[in-house]
Amino acid sequence: MADVVAAAHEDPGDLDRALEEWAGSVRLTLEHRVDRKDIVRFAVATGNTDPLHHDPAAARAAGYADVVAPPMFYVSLRTAVFNLVPLGELHPEGTPWRDAPPIDFTQAMAGEAVAELTRPFVAGDEVWCGRRVEGIERKTGRSGHLTFVRFEYRYDDPQGAPFAVEHFTRIFR
Amino acid sequence: MSAMRPGEALLRWPAAAGDTAAGDTAAGGVSHEPGDAPDADGVAVLATRTYQPLELFLFSAAGWHPHRIHYDQPYTTDVEGHEAVVVHGPLQTVHLVDALVGALDVPVDVRTVASRHLALLTVGDVAVMKGRLRDASDDGSSATFEVWMERGDGARTTTATATVERRSSSPVAGPATGRGTGDAR
Numbered sequence: 001m002a003d004v005v006a007a008a009h010e011d012p013g014d015l016d017r018a019l020e021e022w023a024g025s026v027r028l029t030l031e032h033r034v035d036r037k038d039i040v041r042f043a044v045a046t047g048n049t050d051p052l053h054h055d056p057a058a059a060r061a062a063g064y065a066d067v068v069a070p071p072m073f074y075v076s077l078r079t080a081v082f083n084l085v086p087l088g089e090l091h092p093e094g095t096p097w098r099d100a101p102p103i104d105f106t107q108a109m110a111g112e113a114v115a116e117l118t119r120p121f122v123a124g125d126e127v128w129c130g131r132r133v134e135g136i137e138r139k140t141g142r143s144g145h146l147t148f149v150r151f152e153y154r155y156d157d158p159q160g161a162p163f164a165v166e167h168f169t170r171i172f173r
Numbered sequence: 174m175s176a177m178r179p180g181e182a183l184l185r186w187p188a189a190a191g192d193t194a195a196g197d198t199a200a201g202g203v204s205h206e207p208g209d210a211p212d213a214d215g216v217a218v219l220a221t222r223t224y225q226p227l228e229l230f231l232f233s234a235a236g237w238h239p240h241r242i243h244y245d246q247p248y249t250t251d252v253e254g255h256e257a258v259v260v261h262g263p264l265q266t267v268h269l270v271d272a273l274v275g276a277l278d279v280p281v282d283v284r285t286v287a288s289r290h291l292a293l294l295t296v297g298d299v300a301v302m303k304g305r306l307r308d309a310s311d312d313g314s315s316a317t318f319e320v321w322m323e324r325g326d327g328a329r330t331t332t333a334t335a336t337v338e339r340r341s342s343s344p345v346a347g348p349a350t351g352r353g354t355g356d357a358r
């Protein structure tokens with residue numbers, strides 16, 4: 001990794017190639033079965049006390065097959081599915097090395113996120129979680145280099161029907 | 174300020190496009206806290222919250238979110254130079270959307286959410302969630318609201334635009350088999 005960074009800063013063409021190679025490496029589709037604990041834990045952690053998110057009987061009475069996730073549940077899939085890597089593959093700041101582009105940075109920040117929500121996740125749903133890099137933009141400001149990486153995250157059922165699609169930008173400084 | 178009756182919705186659903194009074198159930202007040210009527214611009218305080226380390230840890234754990242600035246105080250202050258552990262941007266968005274849904278006087282489904290994180294919010298900061306109607310569809314079936322979170326110094330830490338649809342039918346069912354995991358908690 002360090003060799004790639006050093007080479008990248010010496011030649012902009014090398015940097016472009018390294019970023020392109022990295023973008024290809026983080027394109028993944030992972031299967032995840034949403035279970036009841038996923039939903040209940042998210043509801044508890046976010047302070048949501050609606051019985052539809054906790055009580056299967058209440059959810060069934062409302063027409064769902066099982067407990068239904070709060071609208072923003074997809075944000076936990078983004079991390080729960082893609083951050084599950086061996087301990088040795090975590091950057092010192094805590095997130096997976098593979099998610100960081102091959103550049104020098106000291107801080108990673110959340111940027112703009114735009115999500116389209118088609119239907120709610122229900123316990124028992126099989127979800128295909130897909131991630132790809134949509135674009136990378138480098139800017140230089142008074143605080144130094146900023147690299148904007150725009151990801152697309154898709155959450156579909158096995159037949160390809162969407163639950164949610166999110167376009168999420170991470171900013172590396 | 175003018176107080177609202179207990180149980181009264183903070184934001185009224187618009188009848189249709191151009192319903193400028195929507196969200197303004199008792200216009201003219203100065204909205205400082207949940208329960209106050211929206212102000213003259215239709216801005217209502219949806220909720221207030223002072224984040225604590227425990228809920229940040231739980232959100233990190235529930236979503237397998239290992240970024241250390243959300244739970245590791247020495248790392249956050251000594252290495253990254255922040256004053257205290259940092260509230261997740263997505264957690265702020267979750268709370269803003271939940272507050273919006275809870276403030277409306279009709280049940281809704283959330284269809285789109287666009288959010289931006291503008292400034293840091295750390296544990297101990299008093300966060301105030303505010304919102305107002307931006308526009309509505311011609312037939313009154315959907316509406317777009319602006320919501321945002323302010324910290325104690327008035328800076329907006331997260332802003333979001335959410336489009337919601339008025340719920341008019343049964344929910345979309347989960348798996349046809351109706352199977353559950355059988356392992357709740």
